[in-house]
Amino acid sequence: DFRNGVHSRVKIPSSISIFIPWFDNAIQFGLDPLGFLRKRQTKHGSVFAIRLAGKRVIVAGNLNGILRVMRDTQKTLHLPNHQMLASLGDVKGTIPMTLLDRLTTYVARTFSNKGIPQFSHTFNQHLFRHIRSLAENSPNDRVPLQRFVGQALYDAVSVSVWGPHFPLDTYEEFYTIDAKMSRLLGPAFLVPRAVSQARNLMKNKLGTYMQECWDEELGVKGAPANVTEMIRLLKECSPTVPPEDAQGALLVFLFGLHANTHRIVAWLFLHLLSDSRTYLRLRREIDHAIDVEFGDLDTLLLVPPQRLGVSSLPLLESAIMETLRLWYAAVTVREVNEDTEIPSEDMKTFMVARPGDLVMGNSSAINMSDDFFEEPETFQIDRFVGCTAEKEDEGKSRTLPLGSFGGGTHVCKGRDFALYEMKVY
Numbered sequence: 001d002f003r004n005g006v007h008s009r010v011k012i013p014s015s016i017s018i019f020i021p022w023f024d025n026a027i028q029f030g031l032d033p034l035g036f037l038r039k040r041q042t043k044h045g046s047v048f049a050i051r052l053a054g055k056r057v058i059v060a061g062n063l064n065g066i067l068r069v070m071r072d073t074q075k076t077l078h079l080p081n082h083q084m085l086a087s088l089g090d091v092k093g094t095i096p097m098t099l100l101d102r103l104t105t106y107v108a109r110t111f112s113n114k115g116i117p118q119f120s121h122t123f124n125q126h127l128f129r130h131i132r133s134l135a136e137n138s139p140n141d142r143v144p145l146q147r148f149v150g151q152a153l154y155d156a157v158s159v160s161v162w163g164p165h166f167p168l169d170t171y172e173e174f175y176t177i178d179a180k181m182s183r184l185l186g187p188a189f190l191v192p193r194a195v196s197q198a199r200n201l202m203k204n205k206l207g208t209y210m211q212e213c214w215d216e217e218l219g220v221k222g223a224p225a226n227v228t229e230m231i232r233l234l235k236e237c238s239p240t241v242p243p244e245d246a247q248g249a250l251l252v253f254l255f256g257l258h259a260n261t262h263r264i265v266a267w268l269f270l271h272l273l274s275d276s277r278t279y280l281r282l283r284r285e286i287d288h289a290i291d292v293e294f295g296d297l298d299t300l301l302l303v304p305p306q307r308l309g310v311s312s313l314p315l316l317e318s319a320i321m322e323t324l325r326l327w328y329a330a331v332t333v334r335e336v337n338e339d340t341e342i343p344s345e346d347m348k349t350f351m352v353a354r355p356g357d358l359v360m361g362n363s364s365a366i367n368m369s370d371d372f373f374e375e376p377e378t379f380q381i382d383r384f385v386g387c388t389a390e391k392e393d394e395g396k397s398r399t400l401p402l403g404s405f406g407g408g409t410h411v412c413k414g415r416d417f418a419l420y421e422m423k424v425y
């Protein structure tokens, strides 16, 4: 029950992803990170320090403080030691920085608006086929919405990006792990057995697939070479990185690729299904775009990704932004290299973060603040009509959800594709 879920703050889908490392003794924080930060902010103001697992963490919940962390133009901050990677993928060793940099460059190129047309046709075909078959073959079956959305996207993205031999049955493990993802980011003894088993199984299947790709030498059969470049990049690290760690790195990548988009689409559907007027408004915009602007659905699906933007589908774009604002926990974490001043709201006082401290930009504090958004707890589908995602990155607009795709050097490299697949779905 979606409405009850919202009012009682029960998390549906099971967890909201949060882009932060986990620290084992922070039980309160671990149980409800955003609630914990919210309470602290109410008590201590918009910049405060907490201690998590022996680390001092400066949390900023005001616009200037968050931008200081997210954009870091003074270059005094860096990504914390890939703790997410290690915990989520059970990566024991260190993945070389050069490889991580190359992977990031690969993602930025392949999943950009320019790269998407290389695989969007296969993606669209598989997505629609999957949804149709689910609807036609089992009209009376009850499927949890997140699975309905997630499995179709997982299959379509996997086949189009990794080729027809990708082990699609890994969705089962993905689903099990995703439901308890926050537990995986905590200490090993808190990881439920079923989840660590699922992770091992998924890594084994990915290992077999990677080995087959490597044996092929030329890449992955049936998939465009540039989109499978990642598998080759992983091979290049094989002399120094054990296979289980390379599998763990791929597993983490798959979570980055899928987890947020599945969740946001599921939440958007819940909002639409719970309010028929809102649903019909969006439906009218999409039908109009298909019938009048593009002629038919097939034509719409062949246009470059940018054409599915604000000029043709402003309400859809806004609906996605609004869902991100409400349901994506936009939190940026960095480690401090040099003394760094984190400003309070009025910029008159600063808290100094010392080398070794962590700083956290809690954009959710802005996204849920009535100083920035009228009635922030409500879903207003047209809230962002007239704004664009690009503006957010340039910092020109404060009316967009802050930090949904990060900002600065580490801005999300998959954001073009994320928006594309969410719109097509």
Ligand code: HEM
Pocket: 019, 104, 107, 111, 256, 257, 258, 260, 261, 264, 328, 330, 332, 333, 403, 404, 405, 406, 407, 409, 410, 411, 412, 413, 414, 415, 417, 418
């Ligand atoms: C709704 C979907 C998504 C959301 C909300 C999202 C959000 C984010 C955020 C906030 C960051 C910055 C984290 C930080 O500053 O510490 C980020 C980074 C990143 N994202 Fe996404 N993301 C999404 C989908 C994707 C997809 C589909 C891909 C892959 C195709 C992807 C690949 C990446 C990569 C590689 C980075 C690291 C960039 C770097 O460190 O330079 N993301 N994402």
